[in-house]
Amino acid sequence: MRKSAGQLNKLHLYIVASVLTVAGLGLFLYKALALGFPLLPRTTTEVWTVEARVSFVAEDKPVKVSMFIPGSTRRFAVVDEHFISSGYGIVAAAEGGNRVVTWSIRKASGKQNLYYQAVIRPVRTASPVPEGEEPAIEAPKFKGPSEEAAKALIADIKAKSADTPTFVGELIKRLNNPNPEDNVKSLLGSKPTQARKVGQAVRILAYAGIPARVVQGIRLQQEKYDFSAKTPLLRWLEVFHNKAWISFDPIRGKTPVPGDWLPWWRGSQGLVQLEGGSKQRVILSLSPKVEEGVTAAVQRGEISKPLLLKFSLFSLPVNTQAVYRVILLIPVGAFLLVILRNIVGIKTFGTFMPVLIALAFRETGLFSGIVLFIVLVSLGLTIRFYMERLKLLVVPRLAAVLILVVGMMAVLSVVTNSLGIHRGLSVALFPMVILTMTIERMSIIWEERGAGEALWAGVGSLVTAALAFLVMNIKYVEHTVFVFPELLLVLLAATMLLGRYSGYRLLDLYRFKALASG
Amino acid sequence: MFRLISMLRKKGVLAINKRNADYVLRYNPRRLYPLVDDKLRTKELAHANAIAVPELYAKVELEGQVHHLQDVLDSKDDFVLKPAHGSGGEGILVITGQVNGKYRKSDGLLIDRDELNHHIFNILGGLYSIGGQPDKALIEYRVLFDPIFDKISYQGVPDIRIIVFLGVPVMSMVRLPTRMSDGKANLHQGALGAGIDISSGVTLKAVLGNDIVAAHPDTGSSVTGIVIPGWEELLRLASRCYELTGLGYQGVDIVLDRQKGPLILELNARPGLNVQIANNAGLLPRLALVEQHHQDLKDVSQRVEFAKGHFAA
Numbered sequence: 001m002r003k004s005a006g007q008l009n010k011l012h013l014y015i016v017a018s019v020l021t022v023a024g025l026g027l028f029l030y031k032a033l034a035l036g037f038p039l040l041p042r043t044t045t046e047v048w049t050v051e052a053r054v055s056f057v058a059e060d061k062p063v064k065v066s067m068f069i070p071g072s073t074r075r076f077a078v079v080d081e082h083f084i085s086s087g088y089g090i091v092a093a094a095e096g097g098n099r100v101v102t103w104s105i106r107k108a109s110g111k112q113n114l115y116y117q118a119v120i121r122p123v124r125t126a127s128p129v130p131e132g133e134e135p136a137i138e139a140p141k142f143k144g145p146s147e148e149a150a151k152a153l154i155a156d157i158k159a160k161s162a163d164t165p166t167f168v169g170e171l172i173k174r175l176n177n178p179n180p181e182d183n184v185k186s187l188l189g190s191k192p193t194q195a196r197k198v199g200q201a202v203r204i205l206a207y208a209g210i211p212a213r214v215v216q217g218i219r220l221q222q223e224k225y226d227f228s229a230k231t232p233l234l235r236w237l238e239v240f241h242n243k244a245w246i247s248f249d250p251i252r253g254k255t256p257v258p259g260d261w262l263p264w265w266r267g268s269q270g271l272v273q274l275e276g277g278s279k280q281r282v283i284l285s286l287s288p289k290v291e292e293g294v295t296a297a298v299q300r301g302e303i304s305k306p307l308l309l310k311f312s313l314f315s316l317p318v319n320t321q322a323v324y325r326v327i328l329l330i331p332v333g334a335f336l337l338v339i340l341r342n343i344v345g346i347k348t349f350g351t352f353m354p355v356l357i358a359l360a361f362r363e364t365g366l367f368s369g370i371v372l373f374i375v376l377v378s379l380g381l382t383i384r385f386y387m388e389r390l391k392l393l394v395v396p397r398l399a400a401v402l403i404l405v406v407g408m409m410a411v412l413s414v415v416t417n418s419l420g421i422h423r424g425l426s427v428a429l430f431p432m433v434i435l436t437m438t439i440e441r442m443s444i445i446w447e448e449r450g451a452g453e454a455l456w457a458g459v460g461s462l463v464t465a466a467l468a469f470l471v472m473n474i475k476y477v478e479h480t481v482f483v484f485p486e487l488l489l490v491l492l493a494a495t496m497l498l499g500r501y502s503g504y505r506l507l508d509l510y511r512f513k514a515l516a517s518g
Numbered sequence: 519m520f521r522l523i524s525m526l527r528k529k530g531v532l533a534i535n536k537r538n539a540d541y542v543l544r545y546n547p548r549r550l551y552p553l554v555d556d557k558l559r560t561k562e563l564a565h566a567n568a569i570a571v572p573e574l575y576a577k578v579e580l581e582g583q584v585h586h587l588q589d590v591l592d593s594k595d596d597f598v599l600k601p602a603h604g605s606g607g608e609g610i611l612v613i614t615g616q617v618n619g620k621y622r623k624s625d626g627l628l629i630d631r632d633e634l635n636h637h638i639f640n641i642l643g644g645l646y647s648i649g650g651q652p653d654k655a656l657i658e659y660r661v662l663f664d665p666i667f668d669k670i671s672y673q674g675v676p677d678i679r680i681i682v683f684l685g686v687p688v689m690s691m692v693r694l695p696t697r698m699s700d701g702k703a704n705l706h707q708g709a710l711g712a713g714i715d716i717s718s719g720v721t722l723k724a725v726l727g728n729d730i731v732a733a734h735p736d737t738g739s740s741v742t743g744i745v746i747p748g749w750e751e752l753l754r755l756a757s758r759c760y761e762l763t764g765l766g767y768q769g770v771d772i773v774l775d776r777q778k779g780p781l782i783l784e785l786n787a788r789p790g791l792n793v794q795i796a797n798n799a800g801l802l803p804r805l806a807l808v809e810q811h812h813q814d815l816k817d818v819s820q821r822v823e824f825a826k827g828h829f830a831a
Contacts, residue, residue, distance in 0.1 A: 393639050448707075502536035504526060514725065515526065515795060516525035
């Protein structure tokens with residue numbers, strides 16, 4: 001009778017598991033096939049939001065602010081532009097190959113803020129687009145000895161280069177030589193800035209009859225540029241060759257420049273020209289947006305199936321989405337833990353401790369994470385063994401170990417930071433309560449069953465954490481659970497089925513080996 | 519590896535997943551666990567059913583009560599201190615005598631009253647209890663084990679573990695403390711486990727860790743062929759524990775006291791699986807046989823007869 005009840009339970013479980021699987025897979029297939037959600041993460045289609053904020057104090061006079069703004073190039077598309085300013089007239093115009101926005105107002109006073117926002121989307125075009133006629137060059141004037149130096153340098157480089165790109169490359173190499181030859185020294189002066197080097201390169205190239213220009217831009221990274229602090233922007237060279245402008249890295253002399261360098265304007269002028277104000281300050285900030293593929297799919301879905309996406313993770317603010325990218329990995333780690341514990345038979349401290357340690361590894365990196373973990377736990381164990389002599393009650397003792405763990409983390413951060421090991425800072429991300437419990441459990445097992453068993457369980461935990469990290473760190477896994485969270489239903493079904501796995505664990509085989517022989 | 523799996527299957531070795539899924543979860547309702555997880559309740563239950571257990575001298579539930587223990591400790595020369603919710607033999611302190619106000623542990627070392635109190639505090643704080651719950655400390659009669667085990671145990675108290683399935687004793691072993699196990703009768707702490715033939719009560723071969731041995735590592739005496747006195751009585755005692763707790767699958771730990779006879783030490787709702795190694799036999803065939811026939815087995819006598827008839831080594 002009992003047996004049939006057991007079989008009924010099993011049937012029940014199978015039904016629940018298949019319903020979950022069907023629901024999860026169904027939604028997944030619908031999103032992947034019908035709505036076209038991307039199955040793989042795309043690293044190159046990251047989209048950036050740039051924002052420029054110009055602030056200044058108006059002096060009760062007419063104000064005119066001109067600022068260069070980026071234009072679409074063959075590498076970047078500039079879309080969704082917004083100009084935010086109250087009461088200002090706005091004119092955006094093309095001006096000598098650049099785009100300029102001009103804000104103007106008849107009278108303003110007090111602190112003013114003007115905003116420019118745009119979305120930058122990298123695009124891939126294989127080859128440079130021909131731009132037609134070669135621009136006219138205005139031969140630059142060098143003074144006295146500089147002219148001779150320029151002539152000599154050009155002649156020297158020409159003798160050693162085959163075409164315009166190699167000429168430019170060689171020139172950049174010489175300008176950047178830490179021990180420059182005399183000609184370069186007299187052209188650049190002592191201690192030249194990067195800006196001066198690029199400026200002089202343009203002049204020398206023009207002198208040699210090669211059209212060139214300075215490009216100023218930013219790197220698409222999550223950071224802020226603050227112009228009042230005179231942070232130099234990226235400057236690089238563009239040289240007209242084969243009817244198109246090609247760009248050169250001003251340090252390495254290579255073409256093209258790295259893919260994340262966004263050209264903002266051409267020329268050596270400043271970004272902003274201000275009339276009628278003072279205390280000018282410009283802040284450029286950049287932030288990445290969700291992958292384009294997903295955005296496009298979400299937009300498609302919003303049109304056809306509004307309800308489905310209204311309640312999806314993509315409706316959340318971007319920073320909350322980032323949190324869920326991590327949180328959704330926890331079920332994957334937990335599933336792995338089920339396999340390692342119930343199928344392999346590895347022993348760990350605390351059921352889910354390895355998953356939490358693995359999450360910390362995402363910030364610290366695997367190797368330094370393991371080192372930090374071992375350092376913390378061994379220090380903690382040493383202190384814990386010392387405390388054993390003081391005969392403290394259990395809860396105060398746990399609290400004392402916790403306090404010491406927190407203290408050790410702080411000390412470790414300070415020490416590694418002063419040694420220049422910045423990885424050490426991330427020690428703060430270790431779950432300290434879990435570490436405390438690990439130290440306590442380990443010291444008890446150590447005393448009751450010997451060092452061997454304690455170390456063995458410690459190694460088991462660490463190996464499990466490392467494996468969980470390796471799985472959770474796979475880009476595809478992160479992408480898949482975030483874009484298709486319904487697959488967690490399938491994971492749930494698999495976990496429930498494993499919950500009825502009653503076969504041998506891998507380590508059982510070792511344990512009962514003696515029984516198999518006779 | 520697959521050969522190993524099929525060998526173990528053929529022998530019917532029960533492993534931990536299957537024990538939990540098909541026996542513990544199915545035959546041991548969770549509400550009954552407190553009866554065996556709390557040794558104090560087990561003791562009371564056994565008392566009520568006239569089953570002999572080691573006498574309880576005192577219990578400590580609050581830190582403050584430690585100071586009222588003096589009378590009890592003064593009146594008893596030897597005693598055992600254990601956590602009510604301990605598992606796997608952890609946290610058990612055996613005091614064999616008192617010298618100049620100090621207490622002699624089973625390994626011969628002396629500890630003072632402060633150290634004894636600290637051990638009690640650790641127990642109360644939940645150091646040894648499942649899940650770290652606050653616990654009670656029990657002070658009870660120290661078993662003076664039957665001389666039959668003198669030559670095959672090193673300090674500590676040898677105990678007899680009988681696996682009882684639906685009231686039928688299915689497999690048994692005697693656990694003999696060694697120097698390595700620090701006088702504890704726990705196999706994974708290094709104690710020796712010798713299988714016992716259910717039908718006759720005679721010890722079989724023994725295992726130490728994963729190795730089969732014939733003699734006790736510390737005394738050198740043979741552990742095979744020893745006749746457990748009053749075996750039938752032990753089987754009946756174990757079988758009665760089914761009605762006592764209602765747990766379908768349990769491990770019954772019995773000690774043989776030289777004056778008081780067999781005493782139930784503790785009951786276990788998730789008994790370990792090493793008994794199979796000690797018997798060089800798998801549990802599954804025996805469990806399946808009991809599942810088939812237990813409807814026909816009406817009382818303790820029938821169940822013991824069934825066990826003796828079917829589970830000879």
